[in-house]
Amino acid sequence: MRTVRRHHVLGVVGLLGAVCVFSSGSARADDWISHGADAAHTRFSAERSGAAFAAASWTFSLPPTGMTVSSPAVADGFVVFGAFDGVVRALRASDGRLVWQRKLGDTIYAAPAVDRGKVFVPSLDRKLYAFRLADGSVAWTKEMGGLEMASPIVIDGALIVSAGFPERKIVKLDATTGQTLWVSQSSTLDQFSNTGAAVAADQVIVGANGGHYYSFDLATGALRWTYEATGIVNLSAPVVVGNAVFMLPGGISHQLHGVDLGSGQALPGWPIDLPVADPDIAGVSTSRQMSVSSLAAIAGRLIFDIRVD
Numbered sequence: 001m002r003t004v005r006r007h008h009v010l011g012v013v014g015l016l017g018a019v020c021v022f023s024s025g026s027a028r029a030d031d032w033i034s035h036g037a038d039a040a041h042t043r044f045s046a047e048r049s050g051a052a053f054a055a056a057s058w059t060f061s062l063p064p065t066g067m068t069v070s071s072p073a074v075a076d077g078f079v080v081f082g083a084f085d086g087v088v089r090a091l092r093a094s095d096g097r098l099v100w101q102r103k104l105g106d107t108i109y110a111a112p113a114v115d116r117g118k119v120f121v122p123s124l125d126r127k128l129y130a131f132r133l134a135d136g137s138v139a140w141t142k143e144m145g146g147l148e149m150a151s152p153i154v155i156d157g158a159l160i161v162s163a164g165f166p167e168r169k170i171v172k173l174d175a176t177t178g179q180t181l182w183v184s185q186s187s188t189l190d191q192f193s194n195t196g197a198a199v200a201a202d203q204v205i206v207g208a209n210g211g212h213y214y215s216f217d218l219a220t221g222a223l224r225w226t227y228e229a230t231g232i233v234n235l236s237a238p239v240v241v242g243n244a245v246f247m248l249p250g251g252i253s254h255q256l257h258g259v260d261l262g263s264g265q266a267l268p269g270w271p272i273d274l275p276v277a278d279p280d281i282a283g284v285s286t287s288r289q290m291s292v293s294s295l296a297a298i299a300g301r302l303i304f305d306i307r308v309d
Contacts, residue, residue, distance in 0.1 A: 032074040034113035035151035035196040035237065035294075058096035071111035071151075073119065078133055080119050082108025088121045088129075090136060100136030104129065109235075111196070115154040115175050122148030128161060130178060140178040144171070149235065151196035155218070160204050162193035170197065170206055170216060182221035188214065195233055195294075200240035200261060207233035211249045213257075215264055225264030229257050229271070237294040239302070248304055250292035256302070276308055 062068065065085040072081040078099065079091040086108060089101045105125030112121045118139050121129045124147045130139040146164025153160045158181060159173045168189035172181040191209040198205045203224060204216040211231045215224035231249030238247045244267060247257045258270035279285055293305040 034153055035111040060096045073112045073114045075114035080112050102136050109149040111151040113152045113154045120152045142178045149194040153197050155199045160197045165192040168192055184221050188223055194235050196237045198238045198240050205238050205245050209233055213247055227259050227264050236292050239295040239297045241297045246295055248292045248295055250290045
């Protein structure tokens with residue numbers, strides 16, 4: 001008989017140098033338009049809660065089949081999220097009232113993205129949907145060929161998204177029409193990708209299973225560099241801070257990686273080993289895995305959550 005113990009750890013790692021936050025350019029300060037808030041995934045907002053925020057608090061209850069791991073997108077007065085029941089819901093941000101909902105063909109894992117009056121939602125039914133934010137009407141749908149778990153990222157009127165298992169490609173689409181702008185070469189990714197890309201300057205950085213990370217040219221999709229870590233990556237998205245990219249693959253890996261944005265080479269002193277608590281029960285340890293969050297960056301710090309199984 002095997003006993004499994006789980007330990008949750010909130011990690012904070014200090015960084016040297018200034019933090020440079022890249023923005024998608026079109027969002028208001030109080031908008032959280034996609035996974036990670038901005039294209040670089042810094043998860044930083046200048047907004048602060050106060051008395052008015054507390055007075056307007058609300059809750060929205062999901063049905064038993066509507067559990068969710070999807071982060072919401074908040075923009076233009078709407079809160080939009082997907083759930084395991086395959087329903088994408090749009091709530092009024094001011095009071096939590098349901099404005100519209102749409103049933104998709106399968107489960108929704110990915111966080112939606114909002115850009116210029118549309119909300120983009122990937123689904124395990126192998127499609128990427130574009131709905132009009134105001135009323136939920138369909139603007140366009142795109143067959144992606146894979147099980148869509150990666151959150152789309154919006155940048156300058158375009159979407160960056162993984163095609164999903166079993167496809168091994170990254171796609172850039174026109175956000176207005178869904179037209180394909182470029183597709184990475186199918187032989188580039190060693191495995192499929194489930195994670196949202198980080199976009200900074202003229203690069204797209206994305207992780208794929210097996211601990212692989214790739215940089216593509218934002219304009220053309222040409223491969224810039226690759227970085228080989230260990231672990232699984234799965235849903236953990238990288239974050240860009242200044243001229244560096246930080247990555248937390250998880251799985252069998254107990255390391256946090258930092259690489260130069262331009263070259264993809266490891267920064268001096270990186271990767272670093274993460275402290276992991278010793279087992280708190282007697283017995284023989286047979287394996288140790290880490291489930292990890294995406295990274296956040298603020299004020300020269302990286303913030304993340306890990307669960308040790």
